[in-house]
Amino acid sequence: MSSLLFTFIWLVCILLVINSATSNETSAESTSPHIIFIVADDLGWNDVGFHGLDQIPTPNIDALAYSGTILKNYYTAQLCTPSRSAIMTGKHPIHTGMQHNVLYGCERAGLNLSEKILPQYLKELGYRTRIVGKWHLGFFKKEYTPTYRGFESHLGYWTGHQDYFDHSAEERVYKGQNWWGLDMRRDMEPAWDLHGKYSTDVWTEEAVEIIHNHSRKEPLFLYLAHTATHSANNYEPLQAPDYILSQYRQIESYQRSKFAGMLHKLDESVGKVVAALYETQMLSNSIIVFVSDNGGAAAGFNLNAASNWPLRGVKNTLWEGGVRGTALLWSPLLETRGIVADQYVHVSDWLPTLVSAAKNKTFLSSNIDENLTYQNGTGSEIDGQDAWEVLSKNKPGTRDTILHNIDDAWQIAALTKGKWKLVKGRTYNGTWDFWFGPCGKHGSDNNTKPYNPHLVINSTAGRAIQNLGFQFDIPTMLELRENATVTCGDAAEVSCQPQISPCLFDISNDPCEKNNLADRFPEILSQLEKALAEINGTAVQPIDKPCDPFSNPDNFNHTWSNFGDREWNEWELP
Numbered sequence: 001m002s003s004l005l006f007t008f009i010w011l012v013c014i015l016l017v018i019n020s021a022t023s024n025e026t027s028a029e030s031t032s033p034h035i036i037f038i039v040a041d042d043l044g045w046n047d048v049g050f051h052g053l054d055q056i057p058t059p060n061i062d063a064l065a066y067s068g069t070i071l072k073n074y075y076t077a078q079l080c081t082p083s084r085s086a087i088m089t090g091k092h093p094i095h096t097g098m099q100h101n102v103l104y105g106c107e108r109a110g111l112n113l114s115e116k117i118l119p120q121y122l123k124e125l126g127y128r129t130r131i132v133g134k135w136h137l138g139f140f141k142k143e144y145t146p147t148y149r150g151f152e153s154h155l156g157y158w159t160g161h162q163d164y165f166d167h168s169a170e171e172r173v174y175k176g177q178n179w180w181g182l183d184m185r186r187d188m189e190p191a192w193d194l195h196g197k198y199s200t201d202v203w204t205e206e207a208v209e210i211i212h213n214h215s216r217k218e219p220l221f222l223y224l225a226h227t228a229t230h231s232a233n234n235y236e237p238l239q240a241p242d243y244i245l246s247q248y249r250q251i252e253s254y255q256r257s258k259f260a261g262m263l264h265k266l267d268e269s270v271g272k273v274v275a276a277l278y279e280t281q282m283l284s285n286s287i288i289v290f291v292s293d294n295g296g297a298a299a300g301f302n303l304n305a306a307s308n309w310p311l312r313g314v315k316n317t318l319w320e321g322g323v324r325g326t327a328l329l330w331s332p333l334l335e336t337r338g339i340v341a342d343q344y345v346h347v348s349d350w351l352p353t354l355v356s357a358a359k360n361k362t363f364l365s366s367n368i369d370e371n372l373t374y375q376n377g378t379g380s381e382i383d384g385q386d387a388w389e390v391l392s393k394n395k396p397g398t399r400d401t402i403l404h405n406i407d408d409a410w411q412i413a414a415l416t417k418g419k420w421k422l423v424k425g426r427t428y429n430g431t432w433d434f435w436f437g438p439c440g441k442h443g444s445d446n447n448t449k450p451y452n453p454h455l456v457i458n459s460t461a462g463r464a465i466q467n468l469g470f471q472f473d474i475p476t477m478l479e480l481r482e483n484a485t486v487t488c489g490d491a492a493e494v495s496c497q498p499q500i501s502p503c504l505f506d507i508s509n510d511p512c513e514k515n516n517l518a519d520r521f522p523e524i525l526s527q528l529e530k531a532l533a534e535i536n537g538t539a540v541q542p543i544d545k546p547c548d549p550f551s552n553p554d555n556f557n558h559t560w561s562n563f564g565d566r567e568w569n570e571w572e573l574p
């Protein structure tokens with residue numbers, strides 16, 4: 001080889017290295033946007049700083065909020081399974097049979113295999129599809145699990161919760177018995193080796209590794225469904241590493257201080273994921289969604305200590321505290337950023353919204369299938385509406401009606417139309433129909449420090465976002481925060497007994513549901529009743545199966561397993 005050619009090759013190599021080392025995050029990509037969908041479990045309205053909470057800092061989540069779009073009127077389902085079914089299908093749970101309760105590990109049931117789900121849509125658009133964390137949409141047969149439904153890999157669990165250290169799920173399911181078993185899998189294989197490692201760290205490390213491994217020539221869909229801040233098993237419901245707990249000793253309620261530790265780790269995870277996207281030069285071409293699956297489990301509900309203050313109710317009620325979810329959408333591809341969007345958005349809207357963004361030609365140069373259509377599953381088209389255009393340009397919303405749920409088994413239903421909300425029936429005999437704190441504001445106790453926007457700017461996520469060129473401005477951040485905070489207004493208190501007669505609220509002026517206007521506006525009440533009855537006519541029967549005794553983890557080396565994959569004989573019962 002001539003020395004000249006040799007030198008030339010070296011020069012090219014050096015130039016290439018220099019080029020890749022200095023290439024800026026803002027450099028254009030040739031793929032559809034990466035979609036990182038982060039689900040927090042049972043996180044309350046008042047469990048993020050950007051909704052006005054001072055007590056527990058969430059600087060990384062707040063950094064995304066102030067540089068993205070805060071969804072102030074985001075409505076989700078009242079429980080985990082229904083909410084995740086809507087994310088995956090773009091349909092309301094009443095149209096997939098997922099409207100009643102959650103799926104328990106012992107049930108011979110799952111999200112209908114006739115449903116086409118989000119990773120399958122995105123796969124058709126060339127996406128790599130990965131899930132990390134919680135599934136909760138059925139596993140009695142292997143066909144119901146994520147890697148058979150469009151996800152390429154799954155490190156995570158199939159039931160609704162797990163112990164944060166031993167990764168077992170205990171469910172009180174069968175004739176009053178507690179069934180207990182490992183619920184941690186690498187794809188289909190039990191992952192006993194992760195014993196002792198904190199769940200949030202397991203998910204975070206996996207997500208970061210997926211991002212680092214990913215070739216940014218292809219679009220990535222990463223669905224990251226956290227364990228936090230759901231409670232673990234009854235024997236130790238609230239768990240966080242001791243070194244974190246020591247930072248929250250000043251919180252008077254021991255339960256809330258442990259909740260703070262769980263939330264701290266969740267927020268830290270968001271920072272690490274954003275940093276990984278930045279390091280791999282994917283951030284500038286990413287869409288990040290951060291949502292809670294349902295309202296918070298407050299004041300001892302599910303042995304947990306979330307807060308929905310000042311909203312009424314908790315998880316598994318149809319009050320605002322049960323269904324008005326924490327949510328933000330972040331992306332440099334949004335035309336308007338740093339806003340509080342007050343358009344109605346429903347959990348079923350994510351599917352068409354994200355598919356629409358994935359297909360948006362202005363973001364990419366690759367070939368995509370423009371003809372992709374939404375599949376009709378269990379008798380109906382998707383319910384979700386494409387909100388990309390609305391949210392990306394902050395245009396007036398197109399959605400006017402939100403069905404919260406119709407569950408005839410529990411005799412509850414609620415519907416919002418315009419500013420009016422109809423509430424019928426109640427769960428738990430009304431025990432959780434109140435307002436549960438803490439309000440978590442500086443001044444409400446002796447230990448809560450004032451909100452510190454510098455923490456947000458200097459958070460891991462905050463620094464990555466600034467490296468992309470976004471500039472935080474403290475007065476604007478504080479104004480966004482104020483705009484995103486719910487204040488109750490001065491509505492009079494008029495009692496509501498929804499188990500006796502339907503209640504009516506003016507949600508825009510009375511978001512805290514104090515003033516029942518059913519007697520004052522009978523015509524509006526009957527209009528909403530009529531709208532509800534119409535929607536009810538389209539509902540399908542809930543898929544709700546009794547506990548199958550063969551599902552007992554003791555039949556499977558103490559792991560929750562695909563018990564429906566084979567036939568069982570009576571004598572095999574444990």
Ligand SMILES: *[C@@H]1O[C@H](CO)[C@@H](O)[C@H](O)[C@H]1NC(C)=O
Nearest residue numbers: 153205206207209210212213
């Ligand atoms: C990342 O890539 C390495 C090397 O190919 C592989 O061993 C590892 O399993 C990958 N990690 C994930 C989370 O996919």
Ligand SMILES: *[C@@H]1O[C@H](CO)[C@@H](O)[C@H](O)[C@H]1NC(C)=O
Nearest residue numbers: 333335356360362388389392
């Ligand atoms: C695609 O994105 C661009 C830029 O945000 C926007 O102007 C356009 O309306 C979008 N198109 C669709 C079909 O959503």
Ligand SMILES: *[C@@H]1O[C@H](CO)[C@@H](O)[C@H](O)[C@H]1NC(C)=O
Nearest residue numbers: 366367368369370371372373
């Ligand atoms: C979409 O459908 C039209 C009309 O049927 C067809 O001409 C076109 O090739 C299709 N595009 C793709 C990408 O398949």
Ligand SMILES: *[C@@H]1O[C@H](CO)[C@@H](O)[C@H](O)[C@H]1NC(C)=O
Nearest residue numbers: 097112113114377378379543
């Ligand atoms: C699943 O969907 C199919 C097709 O729509 C329907 O025939 C079937 O009854 C559904 N199964 C259940 C358990 O609802």
Ligand SMILES: *[C@@H]1O[C@H](CO)[C@@H](O)[C@H](O)[C@H]1NC(C)=O
Nearest residue numbers: 373374375376379380381382
């Ligand atoms: C889906 O079903 C509805 C009626 O159930 C029908 O109006 C619609 O055209 C169908 N859509 C597709 C894409 O097949």
Ligand SMILES: *[C@@H]1O[C@H](CO)[C@@H](O)[C@H](O)[C@H]1NC(C)=O
Nearest residue numbers: 426427428429430431497499
């Ligand atoms: C429900 O509460 C009422 C009083 O508020 C009580 O009389 C009734 O026994 C309770 N029912 C159940 C099933 O707990």
Ligand SMILES: *[C@@H]1O[C@H](CO)[C@@H](O)[C@H](O)[C@H]1NC(C)=O
Nearest residue numbers: 252442443444445446447448
């Ligand atoms: C602060 O502490 C003092 C003394 O312990 C107590 O009297 C007061 O009620 C506390 N204030 C609040 C807002 O908790």
Ligand SMILES: *[C@@H]1O[C@H](CO)[C@@H](O)[C@H](O)[C@H]1NC(C)=O
Nearest residue numbers: 454455456457458459460463
């Ligand atoms: C910002 O964060 C870094 C790393 O966490 C820390 O070392 C530094 O002291 C912080 N700076 C300020 C001004 O808080």
Ligand SMILES: *[C@@H]1O[C@H](CO)[C@@H](O)[C@H](O)[C@H]1NC(C)=O
Nearest residue numbers: 022023024025026467468469
């Ligand atoms: C990347 O772009 C940002 C904003 O335009 C700039 O501040 C930064 O210095 C650039 N980084 C590199 C490595 O060129």
Ligand SMILES: *[C@@H]1O[C@H](CO)[C@@H](O)[C@H](O)[C@H]1NC(C)=O
Nearest residue numbers: 338339340476477479480483
């Ligand atoms: C906050 O809300 C007010 C009133 O709607 C509005 O004028 C202002 O622009 C908002 N602030 C920000 C930073 O969006």
Ligand SMILES: *[C@@H]1O[C@H](CO)[C@@H](O)[C@H](O)[C@H]1NC(C)=O
Nearest residue numbers: 406408412413532533536537
């Ligand atoms: C919905 O329809 C079913 C069947 O017709 C009926 O039994 C139920 O009471 C209705 N529920 C509501 C909330 O209207």
Ligand SMILES: *[C@@H]1O[C@H](CO)[C@@H](O)[C@H](O)[C@H]1NC(C)=O
Nearest residue numbers: 190554555556557558559561
């Ligand atoms: C239980 O574990 C043993 C030993 O690893 C294995 O041979 C057996 O197949 C397992 N049984 C089930 C039902 O998974």
